[in-house]
Amino acid sequence: QVQLQQSGPGLLKPSQTLSLNCAISGDSVSSNSASWNWIRQSPSRGLEWLGRTYYRSKWYNDYAVSVKSRMTINPDTSKNQFSLQLNSVTPEDTAIYYCARGTDGYNYVHYWGQGTLVTVSS
Amino acid sequence: DIQMTQSPSSLSASVGDSVTITCRTSQSIKSYLNWYQQKPGKAPKLLIFAASRLQSGVPSRFSGSESGTDFTLTISSLQPEDFATYYCLQSFTTPFTFGPGTKVDIK
Numbered sequence: 648q649v650q651l652q653q654s655g656p657g658l659l660k661p662s663q664t665l666s667l668n669c670a671i672s673g674d675s676v677s678s679n680s681a682s683w684n685w686i687r688q689s690p691s692r693g694l695e696w697l698g699r700t701y702y703r704s705k706w707y708n709d710y711a712v713s714v715k716s717r718m719t720i721n722p723d724t725s726k727n728q729f730s731l732q733l734n735s736v737t738p739e740d741t742a743i744y745y746c747a748r749g750t751d752g753y754n755y756v757h758y759w760g761q762g763t764l765v766t767v768s769s
Numbered sequence: 770d771i772q773m774t775q776s777p778s779s780l781s782a783s784v785g786d787s788v789t790i791t792c793r794t795s796q797s798i799k800s801y802l803n804w805y806q807q808k809p810g811k812a813p814k815l816l817i818f819a820a821s822r823l824q825s826g827v828p829s830r831f832s833g834s835e836s837g838t839d840f841t842l843t844i845s846s847l848q849p850e851d852f853a854t855y856y857c858l859q860s861f862t863t864p865f866t867f868g869p870g871t872k873v874d875i876k
Binding site: 698 | 824
């Protein structure tokens with residue numbers, strides 16, 4: 648059974664950098680049949696897929712256009728986890744952030760982290 | 770990006786009712802459409818993947834179908850635990866996109 652455990656701060660000031668980690672158990676971040684995603688949810692934007700990292704003989708990343716210039720997703724094979732870094736946050740980035748495992752083939756997201764409420768406020 | 774519309778945005782129903790929720794995509798996504806149920810304070814839960822395949826452990830009263838760019842989630846006999854918000858997700862191409870959701874509440 649795959650489990651994802653998120654960690655990271657929940658309160659930021661505008662212009663700061665958001666950093667979240669997602670620790671994986673029951674699977675490997677280097678799996679050739681999984682992808683590792685970040686998704687957020689807010690009342691104004693609903694559920695929004697932010698990006699993913701995955702390994703298929705080499706590492707790949709995809710990002711949503713809305714955050715591409717500010718976001719980095721990195722795998723950490725030594726700790727079997729992956730991370731999200733979002734630079735120059737604004738109040739618009741206030742949301743619940745989820746990490747989630749995607750499958751190969753139909754790419755659907757199945758296992759989810761517990762969610763982290765991130766608030767950006769001065 | 771592929772745009773997702775979902776209808777209705779909300780509905781009221783009684784236990785035992787049959788409920789249908791529709792998701793329409795702005796272009797063909799083949800069968801790369803997935804349905805989720807979300808309850809307050811919880812992460813979304815996968816119900817249906819690949820348009821019509823029931824996720825293991827999900828009751829058989831949930832079913833999915835597709836017709837072109839229209840996808841349907843049907844709950845055949847609504848149970849008390851089914852009152853929640855339902856979302857579709859296209860996973861055909863990045864950026865993956867969610868529908869705006871349908872809230873199902875008790876009449």
